[in-house]
Amino acid sequence: MQMDVISIRKKLKKKLDEQRYEHTLGVAFTAMSLAMKYDVDLHKAELAGLLHDCAKCMPDEVKLHKCEKYNIEISDTERKNPSLLHSKLGAYLAEHKYGVEDPEIFNAILYHTTGRADMTMLEKIIFVADYIEPRRNKASNLSEVRKLAFENIDQTVCKIMKDTLSYLEKKNAVIDNETMHAYEFYASETRKTN
Ligand SMILES: [Fe+2]
Ligand SMILES: [Fe+2]
Numbered sequence: 001m002q003m004d005v006i007s008i009r010k011k012l013k014k015k016l017d018e019q020r021y022e023h024t025l026g027v028a029f030t031a032m033s034l035a036m037k038y039d040v041d042l043h044k045a046e047l048a049g050l051l052h053d054c055a056k057c058m059p060d061e062v063k064l065h066k067c068e069k070y071n072i073e074i075s076d077t078e079r080k081n082p083s084l085l086h087s088k089l090g091a092y093l094a095e096h097k098y099g100v101e102d103p104e105i106f107n108a109i110l111y112h113t114t115g116r117a118d119m120t121m122l123e124k125i126i127f128v129a130d131y132i133e134p135r136r137n138k139a140s141n142l143s144e145v146r147k148l149a150f151e152n153i154d155q156t157v158c159k160i161m162k163d164t165l166s167y168l169e170k171k172n173a174v175i176d177n178e179t180m181h182a183y184e185f186y187a188s189e190t191r192k193t194n
Contacts, residue, residue, distance in 0.1 A: 002099040008050055011098070016057045019135075024053055026133030027126070034125045037150055041122075047100055048108040048126050054098070055089035063089055070096075077174055084176075087113045114178040115161055117185035124153050131160050139163060154193070158186035 003011070013021055028049030035045035055063065060082035067074050067085055070092055078084045091109040094100040108126040111119060115127050131139070132146045139145070141163070149156045161183040168175050 002101060005046060005050070008047070008098055012050060012054060015054060020053060020057055022135050023133060024050060026135045027052060027129045030129040030133045031125050034129060034149060034153070035122075038121050038125065038153060040125060044102060044105055044108075044122055045125055047094075047102075048105045048122060049129055051094040051098055051100065051105070052090060052109050052112045052126055052130060053086065054093050054109075055086040056083075077176070081174070084113070087111070114176045115157065115182040116178055117182050119157070119182075121153070124157050128153065128156050128160065152190075154186060155190050158183070158190050161186060 009025075012024060016024060028046050031045040031049035032042050034040075035042050055066075058066070063082045063085045064074065064079070066072075067089055070089075072085075072088050072092055074085065078088075087110050091106040094106060094109055100106070104120060104122050107120065108122045111123050112126045112130050116123070119127065128149050132142065132149055136142060145156060145159060148159065161179065165175060165179065165183055
């Protein structure tokens with residue numbers, strides 16, 4: 001059975017550290033604001049925002065163990081960097097531990113880190129809200145991206161992907177194929193409309 005928002009928040013407060021919980025609330029409220037702008041169901045945006053990082057704060061070995069227990073496939077990259085598993089595991093927990101029944105919400109959780117080509121509006125909203133919520137302060141161009149988010153969501157997705165890719169390149173980190181493919185998709189989408 002689906003839990004109400006207040007019970008979900010109480011449970012998350014126990015599962016997440018203080019900073020992650022604050023980030024979670026920021027993503028949920030930002031997602032609802034974007035949902036107002038782009039005609040998406042506010043409740044779906046709130047649930048997806050609240051639950052997107054629900055699996056983030058467990059130790060890596062617990063993430064791996066739980067994925068094995070629930071038969072969630074683990075790629076070689078994820079085995080080397082188990083933090084990546086928090087999206088997949090989060091989508092699973094949203095369904096089985098928080099009683100969410102809506103596949104649109106699972107997908108918004110599943111793709112919140114990498115993004116993917118041709119996302120639904122809810123997926124774009126969570127992807128963007130995760131980057132711009134008010135407690136975020138790392139990226140240098142945040143005020144520009146925050147404004148753009150309420151003007152053109154596809155351009156915002158494209159910009160975030162571009163910045164994330166160049167950040168990962170600089171760090172020499174592994175770049176997920178899905179992210180690369182998604183970026184190429186949005187780069188060509190935004191070229192079409194400009
Ligand atoms: Fe995340
Ligand atoms: Fe997040």
